[in-house]
Amino acid sequence: MAKAKESSAEIVQGRLGPAERQEAWRRLGSEHFDVVIIGGGVTGAGAALDAATRGLRVALVEARDLASGTSSRSSKLFHGGLRYLEQLEFGLVREALRERELMITRIAPHLVKPVSFLYPLTKRIWERPYTAAGLFLYDTMGGSKSVPGQKHLTRAGALRMVPALKRSALIGGIRYYDAQADDARHTMTVARTAAHYGAVVRTSTQVTGMLREADRVAGVHVRDVETGAEIEVKAHAVINCTGVWTDEIQRLAGTRGRFRVRASKGVHIVVPRDRIVSESGMILRTEKSVLFVIPWRNHWIVGTTDTDWNLDLAHPAATKKDIDYILTHVNKVLATPLTNDDIEGVYAGLRPLLSGESEDTSKLSREHAVARVAPGLVAIAGGKYTTYRVMAADAIDAASPDLPGRIMSSITDKVPLLGADGYHALVNQADQLGAKHGLHPYRVRHLLDRYGSLVHQVLATADGNPELLRPLAGAPDYLQVEIVYAAACEGALHLEDALTRRTRISIEYPHRGVESAEAAAKLMAGVHGWDDKRVAHEIEVYTARVEAERDSQTQPDDQAADARRSAAPEARPEVIEPVS
Known part of the structure; x- marks a missing residue:
């Protein structure tokens, strides 16, 4: 088995390798941190980056793998949430669209890309102006400038864009744009960027208890789940960023939380690109929510469901009923129906929704909540993937009473993720880069959209x-x-x-x-x-x-x-x- 060659002089930014893992364990047990963050999803990774770039000493621990929970099982969209406009959540939509713009233009242009959607119209007279008004807000809120505005289509125009649709499924359509990303790679890149700025990032490191000094939380007990070794990690503040595990960590801390989290299961299926002939994704209304048909390289992602889940939080399972629900609803509009034989992949994730009075999870707010639940302990939950950076900044702000001295303001709106710098130039140089390494330019562009300018490290x-x-x-x-x-x-x-x-x-x-x-x-x-x-x-x-x-x-x-x-x-x- 050929082993990869690595230059001893080479410095890999934010490397999370075997040597760094060993050093991280030593640092966890010997240093006193300003902040320890529990949870390696996008919110925890974002909080680690936020804290590190404010000059704080920060450690991030995750029981399993980066993004192994909700953050690898989303719809893979950076979006404002068009349906939240109907729920009059204008602030949430504006905030999310601002984040979408930042990701596309400055923070992660290599990972976050514009993607078009067709909104099929089915009602005459009122639906087009009603939807157009909502999309006008969507196109102008949050400083959106980097994606095209809405385009109105006749039925014939919509069918030319999406030939896969039944003619009877629509009377016209409106095309609009959002953005998408590989959620797991994005989360991992946020964590690596945090490590680049000095954060200690360690996976397979589970919090098993809290350290206390009098009435305050002063750190955590952790266990290396690969070896069984245990140590104490001391910190001025601990931040619970565990999503659907929020309540479990609260119980571990022996404190009563200010809010409760409810898990909503979302299932997606993946089918080959040639099974749906279309130049655009689609957003379809259902009786409960919306269904997305999302372009994904040589595939389509179709979903999602929205049902309560009260079982194993680590491994939510899709059922035949979930899959049938998706197939039934998408097949209502497709001229050539999808079948179970078309399915390449299935994944199920859990949304960490703030518990409310409504029994319908699709109507629970996607706003996030942050609270200092005890001296030295902050919890954050709710929200949506798109607004992870805002959530992270709020979590660090909430921990400030427990931190010594004055902390700086968040600057992560100005901090590109690893791989962003130089990305656009490399896209223009894909042919030369491919020739140098004997790769087709298409292959190089695929690598650039996964690694950005870190592609040089990968190829080296x-x-x-x-x-x-x-x-x-x-x-x-x-x-x-x-x-x-x-x-x-x-x-x-x-x-x-x-x-x-x-x-x-x-x-x-x-x-x-x-x-x-x-x-x-x-x-x-x-x-x-x-x-x-x-x-x-x-x-x-x-x-x-x-x-x-x-x-x-x-x-x-x-x-x-x-x-x-x-x-x-x-x-x-x-x-x-x-x-x-």
């Missing part, structure tokens, strides 16, 4: 090992070097991390990553020093996970699906599940 990982620039077995959209880089620099500790989050092989191929597992595990072995037994174990655990997920997706209800999914072994078996 293959120096002396040109075979690493060949496609990965079973997943030709990805290069072997991407798996090596994921393990060496992006914090991927297990095969599951690489196949489900650093790449999206687990949802983009009908085999769900099984046909790539052996090749990927052997590539990771070269970084982590795995022996044959460990390689076989990683493959076995990953394959069992895929089989359990497939099985759960044939079950009629949540209880049955959860039982099948929960039967699969954990990649991190030392994780302690909270007791509710």
